[in-house]
Amino acid sequence: MSVDKELVLKISNLSKLDIKDNDLDIFIKNFKEIVEYIDLLDSVSIDTKVNVDDFNKDYSMRDDTEVIKLTNDQVLLNANNKEDKFFSVKKVIEDEE
């Protein structure tokens, strides 16, 4: 798919970002150039015999036990809106009619 205004707006919406109108043209131009460049990977042929997952062989899962404990106050330290011991957000469930 070619990179155009419609695509960039769709992606910005998926990303929960708003691109200002006066930034949009330059954003589309830069985005297009970058996507054209990364299309270089079209020439990489996928060899199913190559195991791409073995990067993880050096790591292991730890026991499911607590390694760091934050108090309620610490968790809420940077919250912009809080009530009692909770984060406060705009209501997301509509009232029943």
Place this chain on the structure above:
Amino acid sequence: MFKTIEEIHLGYLNKDFCPSEVVKEYLKDIDKNEAKINSFVEIFREDLKDNAKKLDDQLGSDKLKKSLLFGIPLSLKDIFLVKNYKCSCGSKMLKDYISNYDSTVYERLNVQSSLIIGKNNMDEFAMGSSTETSFFGPTFNPWDLSRVPGGSSGGSAASVSAGTSCFSVGTDTGGSIRQPASFCGVVGLKPSYGRVSRFGMIAFSSSLDQAGPITQNVKDSAIVLDSISGFDPKDSTSINLPPTTIYESLVNDKYSLKDFKIGVPYDLLETGLDDEIRTNFENLIKNLENLGCKIIDIKIPNAKFSVATYYIIAPCEASSNLSRFDGIRYGYSDKNLDPKDLEEVYINNRSKGFGNEVKRRIMLGTYALSSGYYDAYYLKAVHAKKLITNDFNIAFNDVDCVISPTCPELPFKVGEKVNDPLKMYLSDILTIPANLAQLPSISIPISLSKNNLPLGLQLTSQKLDEEKLLKIAYSIEKEVGFNSHPSIL
């Protein structure tokens, strides 16, 4: 103040000076230079003086004998959490964020009684190669204030270069330690992926991010790596190995350049290199050969895919990692907004909290991972990453390390590339392969250009072989004898 870790340590042992006097010198240099270079986002001035004073009476203690970092003033890239201090990651999104726990890197430095001066400026969320994307304004290169210090750990490299911190710890996702180290004439080490814990380090691209030291020389780099490396159960990608002990072997083992075979990927260097960088590199190769070093032409055929691979994997991971920033639990929140729903809160906070480069990369990642594109982009990129790793593994059958210039170009002018992201991305072409292949890689300064700008040499070795890497780097460092500091400050 241009004293290495070793020199300050020796001064303490000999009681030539005490931590308060050393700190006073650093603060004096900060007062003199910082306004010109903008390498810090915060300086912990009063806490630093208090902490140094507490160490003054301990110069006769075992603590000093046991730790080379006792009383050493350092700075941290503002991506590492230090409890009760701000951590902004160069972003408006986190400009008021207060850390509520310590990063493992800081915890390990702190336990050795080192002294934190403050937090270094950086590209926003470590996305950039020039430290120009920082919300707190650009950092300037101490060698030429009209030029960038590189990035994203540009504040770290500039402060070490300007003598306003003895060393710094930065992070490297595609060259963000080595490129600024090269631009600022200091030593920057990216350890193997998994060598240093990422716990408490704000994530950009989790499979590539790695913390490492920016220092004045290779020995200091070994000292810092020995202090911050080692298994950490709080990071699931931390490799289960004890801390390195490279400083001792660097200093005590018997070795010379004749013991090492060095690979040069000539095909990768055929185009795009600045003439002066090329000439300088070729001269260095001749000198190494004259010193008895075996130079071997090697091939990394898939390295041509590195930048494209990186700019799929890193943004994909960034788009996921940065989805946590909604301005609710933490982060920028627009107090004047009267939102109609929660989605408007997200969009508003994220759009006003992130800068353009961060937005671009989040969107690039969202695009590459979106329905119908995953196979074309992410799957291909992961495959290319593996092919590049295999190329290096084959090369390491014949050589001990791979060398090249760290960067294809000299430090560029402030503003020169900021509006041309692709051009900026391509400046990381020589550093990215080591991140993709998870290899340790170091940049050391080797000389100055005609215009008095530093030139860096990059060395890369096999995964987890930092010891051999630093031995070769140390041997070359001794031969080239680079010992210059910026004269304009």
